[in-house]
Amino acid sequence: MSDAPPSNFTPAPLDSSKRTWLIASSAAGAVGTVALATPFVESFSPSERAKAAGAAVEVDISALKAGERMIVEWRGQPVWVFKRTPEMLATLKTTESEVADPMSKRTDFPTPVWAQNIDRAQEAHKDILVVVGICTHLGCSPVEKFKAGPQPSLPDNWVGGFFCPCHGSTFDFSARVFKDKPAPANLVVPPYTYLSDTRLLIGEYKKA
């Protein structure tokens, strides 16, 4: 340990071939470590069961009245099916200048091309909004604030929409986020198909 080497001690000459083998075996060891770590890291990703739960779900919307919202579970996420009244649709014009991305052109939370309009809905059923009810900020589920007018946490010129209780992001009746809010993007429109006027398949988009 602390013993000094004897005075006649001379270090052995450097054997470079030994060093080559040391580097080679260290490299081989590193490769082996990465290979060994792979299954462990992989085990963190969603299991086959979790992936299977991501299949499309079919919903009957015949009982949904105007002004009502139903929540369906798809991939463990709440999907809103929201039938808007004509008055609600009328507010979308007034909020157009106040929302961050009125035409849903952002690409990081892509909106399907067929929903890149102010209704964010399919042409045949403009009144029905289908969105994943998870805030694009940090994943809370915004709540209904349909009543217009001044109220706590909301601006005085509130015309109705949704409010995220976690970080205060506000959304209009098309789930478009207002400017200068923590959420960067409008709520996500999932792929969905109308199997008939009252039957909706959430999770798959087939061109009509």
Added chain:
Amino acid sequence: MAEFKEISPNASAGAKLNNWFDNRFPTLFAEYRKHMSEYFAPKNFNFWYFFGSLALLVLVIQIVTGIFLTMNYKPDAAKAFESVEYIMRDVPGGWFIRYMHSTGASAFFIVVYLHMYRGLIYGSYRKPRELVWIFGCAIFLALMAEAFMGYLLPWGQMSYWGAQVIVNLFSAIPFIGPDLSLLIRGDYVVADATLNRFFAFHVIAVPLVLLGLVVAHLLALHDVGSNNPDGIEIKKGPKGNRWSPDAPADGIPFHPYYSVHDIVGVSVFLMAYFGILFFAPEMGGYFLEYNNFIPADPLVTPPHIAPVWYFTPFYSMLRATTDTMVHVLMVIIVLAVILNFIKSRSSTAKKGAIAVIGLIAIGLLAVFDAKFWGVVVMGGAVVILFFLPWLDRSPARSIRYRPGWHKTVYAVFLIWFAILMVLGIMVPGPIFSQGSLEWLTNERVALVGTLFYFGFFLLMPWWSQLGTPKPVPDRVTFKPH
């Protein structure tokens, strides 16, 4: 290798046993001397020095109660909530063990915050104690991870949505974010897989890291020696005390002097701890949030979610980072570059380089979302602590000998930290419900607080050098009693 020591056959049984071990395991004795009976700590410690040993005590409480909780807890999304209620209602003594653990979590943060504050005011992070401080900051970070993952386990509404929000923080990282948060959750939303792995991290992985860091923190401390309220290096002072001619004259052995001294701190702490445990275990919804008594529901976010109190200062900074904050930061960068051009005495090339860096920073601020910067601000608020040893350039270590107005700076910092803490508990939006003050929103106040928080640290290299420090004495100030 030490010589094998023979002992007289007439020695007492105790001495013989001692000798038997000393010949076979001398490390035990050497370490005991190094860390206990011959670890010389400054004799002028005040009550601020209780919190280190209290943190160790709480760590032991958490580990022991945690082991007992795992005996009845089920890390399964379908059973977790009810297994916690089972512990509370049906397991004999279960409520006591669980409340010890949940109160212990908050107590841990109280003690650690006070311990860090002690380091801050007495300059305990200054050379040569940088590593002691860095290990300490790493402990704080591990503790945050431990607390966050533990909070998911009861599988209440707050557990669930808190985890949802924090895991989604990672998805704000450009390019790799969404895949990273998927990898953390193991599912598309927080689910059974998440609960199970957080359980594994909470009960074994993070505690192992935490214990390793605590050992490193203490070993590094015992190598360089403790600081003290005067910020004087006792090793540089005169040598020789009652116990050893080589030890610092102002040092006393940790055991028995401080081990006994700490018992006083422990007694007071335990009175407060058990007072809370028996009379207010939920602490009005701050230690155990009311929404967490509702089982997790992935389809409904509770109307108001807030993290537990110890995370709220950082959480408010996250919430304050909207586009307004990004614009304010851009303005600040522009001002800093201009100020550098006018005031700094450095070369034109250096000034130009700083201007280019400023421009790049503004560009990055414009390119990425405020959401990402929110995460950067929140993480940065913790990471910046690691750099404290190099930010502080004051000639005097301890607040006692710094210019008087430094105390005001610390007070302003503390007040803003407290305000951020309160804001993080409150709902977003206007603070007062009455009309005329509607502009005074939670986010705007938190924005100012965030700027003060970062200003305190980032401007420290300048303000800490200003003013005339008071004369620092050669020996520690100590009045025997």
